Amino acid sequence: MSYQHQYVDGTRIHFPVGKLVCVGRNYAEHAKELNNPVPSEPLLFIKPATAAVALEGGFALPQERGSVHYEAEIAVLIGKPLSTRPNDEEIRDAISGFGVALDLTLRDVQSRLKDKGHPWEIAKAFDGACPLSPFVPGDAVEDLADIGVRLSINGELRQDGNSRDMLTPILELIRYISGHFSLQPGDVVLTGTPAGVGALASGDHLVVELPELCRFESRVL
Numbered sequence: 001m002s003y004q005h006q007y008v009d010g011t012r013i014h015f016p017v018g019k020l021v022c023v024g025r026n027y028a029e030h031a032k033e034l035n036n037p038v039p040s041e042p043l044l045f046i047k048p049a050t051a052a053v054a055l056e057g058g059f060a061l062p063q064e065r066g067s068v069h070y071e072a073e074i075a076v077l078i079g080k081p082l083s084t085r086p087n088d089e090e091i092r093d094a095i096s097g098f099g100v101a102l103d104l105t106l107r108d109v110q111s112r113l114k115d116k117g118h119p120w121e122i123a124k125a126f127d128g129a130c131p132l133s134p135f136v137p138g139d140a141v142e143d144l145a146d147i148g149v150r151l152s153i154n155g156e157l158r159q160d161g162n163s164r165d166m167l168t169p170i171l172e173l174i175r176y177i178s179g180h181f182s183l184q185p186g187d188v189v190l191t192g193t194p195a196g197v198g199a200l201a202s203g204d205h206l207v208v209e210l211p212e213l214c215r216f217e218s219r220v221l
């Protein structure tokens with residue numbers, strides 16, 4: 001079944017699934033764990049709509065392309081067009097929901113591309129590269145600078161981050177993105193991953209949550 005955005009209560013969200021705009025190294029601790037310098041401005045890349053799949057119920061990994069890493073991230077669903085550096089209120093008004101995304105990454109492929117100075121696209125944009133949870137409504141979150149995100153695998157806590165530790169906070173990140181290209185209803189912004197990334201294996205049981213907002217279970221098929 002093809003992916004469609006929905007709220008946690010099961011209501012379908014009738015936006016087309018758009019592009020998934022991602023930011024690399026938005027938490028200093030994560031940049032450090034991969035021996036990457038902290039960028040001086042947001043490092044953007046895009047996953048196409050074909051990368052989106054439902055997180056709940058399980059997802060498959062690409063086969064024979066090396067290690068596949070999880071990166072749990074706060075996902076922001078855009079509900080109104082944004083362009084040319086909107087102000088905080090306009091951005092807040094355009095946010096339809098918050099959820100969790102896994103920015104799946106072919107880490108070995110990415111390392112080879114990075115060594116050559118090439119774009120990472122094929123390591124990040126494959127079909128199924130972005131399992132997405134249902135969303136809590138945008139107004140369920142009061143303080144965008146205090147959203148937790150957690151991932152446990154097989155009962156072990158692997159990632160435990162908070163938006164307060166982002167190098168570029170959510171509103172500023174969306175402003176930066178929409179200063180470079182338009183965001184449309186149905187687009188999703190992935191806001192970067194905290195430290196603790198690692199490889200997934202088939203059969204892994206995952207619990208991802210935005211503490212106090214939403215919690216989802218999934219597994220690697």
Ligand code: ZN
Nearest residue numbers: 071103192193
């Ligand atoms: Zn990421």
